[in-house]
Amino acid sequence: MTRPVYLDYNATTPVDAEVQAIISRVLRDTFGNPSSSHVYGQQAKAVVDQGRQQVADLIAAQPDEMVFTASASEANNLALLGATRAHPQQGRHIITSAVEHPSVSRPLQSLVTAGWEVTVVPVDESGLVDPDSIRQAIRPDTVLVSIMHANNEVGTIQPIEAIGAITRERSVLLHVDAAQSAGKIPVNVHLLGADLLTLAGHKFYAPKGIGALYIKEGTPLAPFLFGAAQEQGRRTGTENVAYIAGLGRAAQQARAQLDTSAAALREKRDRLHGLLLEANPDLQLNGHPEARLPNTLNVSFANISGKALLEQVNDTIAASTGSACHADNDTVSGVLGAMGLDRRRASAAVRLSVGTPTTNDDIDRAATALIRAWQTLAAK
The missing domain is CATH 3.40.640.10 (Type I PLP-dependent aspartate aminotransferase-like (Major domain))
Incomplete structure (x- = not known):
């Protein structure tokens, strides 16, 4: 498996x-x-x-x-x-x-x-x-x-x-x-x-x-x-x-590899973002577009629940809606609320963070699963 x-x-x-x-x-x-x-x-x-x-x-x-x-x-x-x-x-x-x-x-x-x-x-x-x-x-x-x-x-x-x-x-x-x-x-x-x-x-x-x-x-x-x-x-x-x-x-x-690893993380993150955005032009980025960690992608999928989306793909992707310290809580993230996101957009958010072991194949597989799950949930 x-x-x-x-x-x-x-x-x-x-x-x-x-x-x-x-x-x-x-x-x-x-x-x-x-x-x-x-x-x-x-x-x-x-x-x-x-x-x-x-x-x-x-x-x-x-x-x-x-x-x-x-x-x-x-x-x-x-x-x-x-x-x-x-x-x-x-x-x-x-x-x-x-x-x-x-x-x-x-x-x-x-x-x-x-x-x-x-x-x-x-x-x-x-x-x-x-x-x-x-x-x-x-x-x-x-x-x-x-x-x-x-x-x-x-x-x-x-x-x-x-x-x-x-x-x-x-x-x-x-x-x-x-x-x-x-x-x-x-x-x-x-x-x-x-x-x-x-x-x-x-x-x-x-x-x-x-x-x-x-x-x-x-x-x-x-x-x-x-x-x-x-x-x-x-x-x-x-x-x-x-x-x-x-x-x-x-x-x-980390010190020895910092420059190369940051560039590699950014490339993987942006690859994932691009694939999701191509399939879902209404996808909304949460966080600063530039002043942002090179591995972090927080996005809101229109008209669905982020928690429901991740439950739909849990056999293919391990991710979270936000901080692991309170990811199981159904309430809207305090961070997203402090940023002024309305409840609908905040509840549709997922946090996707890549790492050094993440491959392009992983990115493509994850994007495909997320897009299919979003299309299924949005059609209901």
Whole structure:
């Protein structure tokens, strides 16, 4: 039986073969605790140090600015809760956008209950934040701005460099959730102006269960887990040596292949879009037409339900209507709603995200199945 074409790379990626190999080797040969002073511990520490350097290199950071976590969600929580706890007397105001991932929006909701005030700036019809809205929202008591680099549902890339210039000018911390962008497009913490930046291993061919937070040197951050002093005291717990090695190798590969892989992803994405548009001229693109992740295609099929469409093709295509965190929910995506899409168009949306393993044959097979299913449903 032929397996369905996988078009849900924004939800998660398969683990690269070289990444699998290094994880297996470390699990077999390097079992020591990195905090131990004997030879086994120092061998493990060397693996962690190498992984830290490789991940730092991906985003142009220094290795001692990287803290490993169990996920991007944990890294986002550490950034937001840690930054605000480190500034209890300097202000009680945070700025974010209307299209953030739940691992940002929900910690911020918890801070509201603790007495913080959160300003949510809107996005335009393509999902873009206007940097001037950030400038206007900053107040004397603003401590932190948190804006994602690229949206997980529509792929829109935010003007973080312009936002970073504003936050630096006003001496406000900037947190960037780069879970979707790292490994797909260039991410340079200095050019972006980020003080804190989140990475997710399973978005660029490392395993689930490993993430990282960049913390710019000198940025105050209070831990929210307490124990021993691993990760410079910012994230306690014995390091996951094997997964750190895997994350490092994935970061190394992503950095080496970034230019060629982005071009290849864009070609596959546009091939799929072109085939669908040829058969369905009323197809509507959701997200920015240019400032968008090279692998992401979010489109609305006229007069049908996106969920029904994917159910119709589930033996041929594995995709989603939006974020994997709430894809089973029948309500309209909050991202699409924030972009001003009406309920009919939003409910007709599907997110198709390609990856490095995606072939042209996969694209053609998926397009054929989607077109046939759309024609069947539209005729009812």
